[in-house]
Amino acid sequence: MKVNWKKWMEDYGLFLLAVLVLISGWEWVVRRGSIPPFILPAPSAIWQSLLDNRDLLLQQHLPATLKEVVIGFALSVIGGVLLGAGMHFFRVLEKILYPFIVISQTVPLIAISPIFIMWFGYSIWSKIAVTILTAFFPVVVSTYDGLRSGGEEYRELLLTMGANRWDIFKQLQIPMAMPAFLSGLKMSVVYCVVGATIGEWLGASEGLGYFSRRMSGNMQADAVFAAVFLLSLLGIVLFLFIAVLEKLLLKKNFQ
Template identity: 80%
Template structure:
């Protein structure tokens, strides 16, 4: 336990000190009137707004945003992995779909979100559609690139032993591609939070994005920052969860 604590302190102690210093400077600058509170509220004011609105934020808006993120991420993971594997196995599919994948990322989300609202209305699916579009690309690309790169020597060895393509895929390419795939998943889950927030900004009646838009319209900067803090915390926790899953899965792969 002491060794773990020492390691954690060595890894993140400096980061925590910097964060504490920045928050202290921030609080001091705002309290001294160097920056108007309606532009940048003090951390104490943000915390006060969070405490005041905690029931609304934690019981109403956060669950709505989390639901959109998880559904969108789940659909993006399944479809992204399947498409990445399909592009790996079928060269024609890769040549046809890869340009479309790149094009899909050149369209600004702020421009395409109203189209999803026209298609799906103000239901949850318009926000999920934005989330999927945001999260889909890194999963497909990381899966395809991870399967495509590395393992050439192992592949040739298994071919000389009479292995078929499926065996090579299962025994060599998938294990070697896992780090790349998980990198894509970690990026994707953070993008999901961004996509859900943008969807809520443009058309929603609930969610942290909707709450922050309504509070900004009322010029309540402290409440806006409280919602932003929750969104950031949500993204960090989901990122850490995927990282923990990656660590556990790769550890099991090494043992086996």
């Protein structure tokens, strides 16, 4: 896929300039002693911490978090699509499940995470459970709302041509639902990073969330920020991956 660098700079040039100014100002403020480095380390100190801990971060903790995110995201997508499509097809199922799905998002993760630890122990599945609880809601809602948004005029046209409910679902409702569904995926994949981090903070032996908690206890602020930087970068990369997938799928569907 060819990149139009001129358009890219028009879209993101000001953002990059703002980031450069922010990092420069941050470095200057910390170096002149206005903020103690144990509260807010300088960007250069964070970068040095990344270099010093790169083997530990990149070979042990980042892969552990990525594994939790990928498994949690995959299960969230599968469960969310099945629930969203099921509620679309069966009105009774919608009346039963939709309130429970909304209620699940009102439960504080900090409060329910210890329950998952009691159920699954300190294994990867306690972190995946937190990740799923965080990430499946956007998939369910975007799938359900997307399927309901199919154009009524097109539906009536297909009915007059003898189409059955499956034909309408496949030929009309799925393509019409794709923009909403893919938007839900972009939110969900970012929430997966948040959920995995929370799960690691509350009970884990590896992962970026665990690393940042351990470094926080040791008052190593630069290492904490290094882990936060990698978590943010992971979320951005996954978001961009879904965004590229969205562009390719929508281009294919609406050609």
